[in-house]
Amino acid sequence: MEDNARAFGSANQQQSDDEMMMIADVRKGPWTSEEDSLLMNYVAIHGDGRWNSVARCAGLKRTGKSCRLRWLNYLRPDVRRGNISLQEQLTILELHSRFGNRWSKIAQHLPGRTDNEIKNYWRTRVQKQAKQLKCDVNSKQFRDAMRYVWIPRLLERIRATPDSSAAQPLSVSTTTTNSYTDSSSNNHNTDVASSTSPVYHHHNHMTESGSDPSFMPELSGASSDSLDPRVSPGSDLTDCYNYNNLHGGGANMDNSQTGSGLYPDNFNDLWNWLGGGDSLDNMWNDENIWFLQQQLLCDDI
DNA sequence: AAGTTTCACAACCGCCGTGGC
DNA sequence: CGCCACGGCGGTTGTGAAACT
Numbered sequence: 001m002e003d004n005a006r007a008f009g010s011a012n013q014q015q016s017d018d019e020m021m022m023i024a025d026v027r028k029g030p031w032t033s034e035e036d037s038l039l040m041n042y043v044a045i046h047g048d049g050r051w052n053s054v055a056r057c058a059g060l061k062r063t064g065k066s067c068r069l070r071w072l073n074y075l076r077p078d079v080r081r082g083n084i085s086l087q088e089q090l091t092i093l094e095l096h097s098r099f100g101n102r103w104s105k106i107a108q109h110l111p112g113r114t115d116n117e118i119k120n121y122w123r124t125r126v127q128k129q130a131k132q133l134k135c136d137v138n139s140k141q142f143r144d145a146m147r148y149v150w151i152p153r154l155l156e157r158i159r160a161t162p163d164s165s166a167a168q169p170l171s172v173s174t175t176t177t178n179s180y181t182d183s184s185s186n187n188h189n190t191d192v193a194s195s196t197s198p199v200y201h202h203h204n205h206m207t208e209s210g211s212d213p214s215f216m217p218e219l220s221g222a223s224s225d226s227l228d229p230r231v232s233p234g235s236d237l238t239d240c241y242n243y244n245n246l247h248g249g250g251a252n253m254d255n256s257q258t259g260s261g262l263y264p265d266n267f268n269d270l271w272n273w274l275g276g277g278d279s280l281d282n283m284w285n286d287e288n289i290w291f292l293q294q295q296l297l298c299d300d301i
Numbered sequence: 302a303a304g305t306t307t308c309a310c311a312a313c314c315g316c317c318g319t320g321g322c
Numbered sequence: 323c324g325c326c327a328c329g330g331c332g333g334t335t336g337t338g339a340a341a342c343t
Contacts, residue, residue, distance in 0.1 A: 028312080028313075029312075029313090029336090030311075030312080030337090031311090031312090049329090050328085050329095051328075051329070052327080052328070052329095064327095064328075064329080065313085065314095065328090065330095066312075066313080068329070068330085069311090069312065069313085070311090070312085073310095073311075073312085074311075081310090082309095082310095101332065101333090102332085103331075104330075104332085115330095115332085116310080117310080119333085120309070120311085121310095123309095123333095124308070124309060124310080125309095128308090
């Protein structure tokens with residue numbers, strides 16, 4: 001650990017013996033409910049920041065970094081975990097096209113979501129699909145897949161959702177996503193959002209394609225109900241995509257730049273990243289795209 | 302039923318920027 | 323100006339649970 005290396009590597013530093021001792025037997029791994037309580041109680045009284053001090057004063061044998069991470073990703077009252085909605089997925093695609101792997105930047109636009117969760121989402125869901133296509137996430141092939149398959153289907157699913165601002169749980173249980181048996185997760189306390197509402201688990205509900213359609217709309221097309229992903233011409237979506245749901249108001253449709261009239265103004269970055277130019281109205285006529293579709297369907301797990 | 306594989310996500314690692322001294 | 327502590331960030335790993343064989 002870097003803190004260890006730093007602490008032990010500079011003997012002349014003004015580090016107290018206590019600190020050295022604390023660092024020497026620093027605890028790692030899953031957090032226990034007791035540790036969570038200590039951290040939450042301390043932060044509730046003294047506030048966050050100065051994490052090394054928090055770790056020391058709260059009586060935690062953890063590094064400041066570990067405390068900070070635990071707080072930001074798990075204990076913070078407004079943190080939301082699991083159940084990434086369709087709108088959020090679309091937002092992530094959009095923001096990733098603008099910011100790249102700057103997860104914290106992306107997380108700023110998704111209230112309650114942490115950079116860690118978005119990063120995990122991208123790696124487990126999106127990069128997995130790129131791997132299936134045997135291409136890089138930055139490759140043209142993958143962008144084509146997003147442009148012609150995923151995003152249209154995502155929009156289609158958003159359209160089909162009665163209340164598209166509502167979350168769409170994959171499954172619901174009264175337990176939590178935290179798998180540690182001794183960890184707090186089941187009841188770290190009432191300040192934590194997850195303790196007062198059901199926690200949505202992603203239970204790997206596999207379709208025939210081997211992927212969860214809630215997360216990967218392109219592969220939901222591989223399921224038997226709609227093997228032909230061309231069922232949804234983009235023009236059908238023109239009047240039903242409610243951008244308010246994505247960005248909390250300020251509907252901002254700009255038909256002039258995308259040409260299709262399908263996407264809101266700040267969707268242009270995504271569109272350009274994906275190749276730009278064409279409208280969705282004629283995209284399904286491209287033989288290459290049909291090939292891509294077939295490849296997607298054939299590459300299922 | 303048992304063993305293996307896959308998945309999702311919490312947590313750690315290491316680098317870097319920043320501010321205080 | 324240089325050093326140091328600290329926090330932030332992106333990449334990676336570890337692990338429990340679910341799915342599969």
